[in-house]
Amino acid sequence: MMQSYDKLTTISSLDKLTHIISRLPSIGEKTAMRLAIYLFNCESEYLEDFAESLNSLHENIKLCKKCFSLSETEVCSICENDKRDNSIICVIESFPDMLAIERTKEYNGVYHVLGNLIAPLKGIGISDIKIKELLDRTKNDDIKEIILAFSASLEADTTAGFIYKKLIEENFKGKITRITYGISLGSDIENADSRSLGRSLIDRLEIE
Numbered sequence: 001m002m003q004s005y006d007k008l009t010t011i012s013s014l015d016k017l018t019h020i021i022s023r024l025p026s027i028g029e030k031t032a033m034r035l036a037i038y039l040f041n042c043e044s045e046y047l048e049d050f051a052e053s054l055n056s057l058h059e060n061i062k063l064c065k066k067c068f069s070l071s072e073t074e075v076c077s078i079c080e081n082d083k084r085d086n087s088i089i090c091v092i093e094s095f096p097d098m099l100a101i102e103r104t105k106e107y108n109g110v111y112h113v114l115g116n117l118i119a120p121l122k123g124i125g126i127s128d129i130k131i132k133e134l135l136d137r138t139k140n141d142d143i144k145e146i147i148l149a150f151s152a153s154l155e156a157d158t159t160a161g162f163i164y165k166k167l168i169e170e171n172f173k174g175k176i177t178r179i180t181y182g183i184s185l186g187s188d189i190e191n192a193d194s195r196s197l198g199r200s201l202i203d204r205l206e207i208e
């Protein structure tokens with residue numbers, strides 16, 4: 001589909017690149033144009049690498065079939081590792097949260113990446129995130145514990161509450177716990193320092 005772009009300058013190729021860049025999160029139009037001009041001044045080798053990475057992005061990176069984390073293979077290296085405890089699932093919002101938890105070295109279970117949190121105001125509903133897939137996993141595998149590890153927010157509370165309700169409805173027999181990180185600090189998991197995040201994993205509380 002060809003998209004038409006607002007005219008910003010007399011150079012339509014520059015306008016197009018500026019609009020494409022400005023769709024990235026937290027990038028306004030001015031910054032986008034500055035970046036477009038920056039790119040114009042880069043060596044062609046860098047630009048070729050850049051273009052090639054974008055072109056093959058969906059081909060090279062997929063969602064793991066089991067946990068929906070990013071992976072270059074059908075099933076990611078964590079799900080495939082038989083040294084990991086498959087009976088504990090840590091439910092997280094996104095891939096960077098998984099990296100942060102891995103850095104703590106305090107967790108040896110597996111993950112489930114929701115991809116987002118329930119946010120009705122942003123139009124993100126239950127069917128937009130991988131909750132059904134999580135419930136399927138708890139039905140099929142022998143799961144002893146589900147850990148909910150979200151950054152502190154209203155969306156996180158809504159999502160945690162919904163998952164808890166569903167698990168109870170589906171007669172989940174294992175423990176349901178929640179990490180304590182950020183709940184009082186208002187910080188996010190992705191930027192957490194490993195020691196306090198690790199501590200809050202160890203100190204996780206059972207939801208009742």
Ligand SMILES: [Zn+2]
Nearest residue numbers: 064067076079
């Ligand atoms: Zn996986």
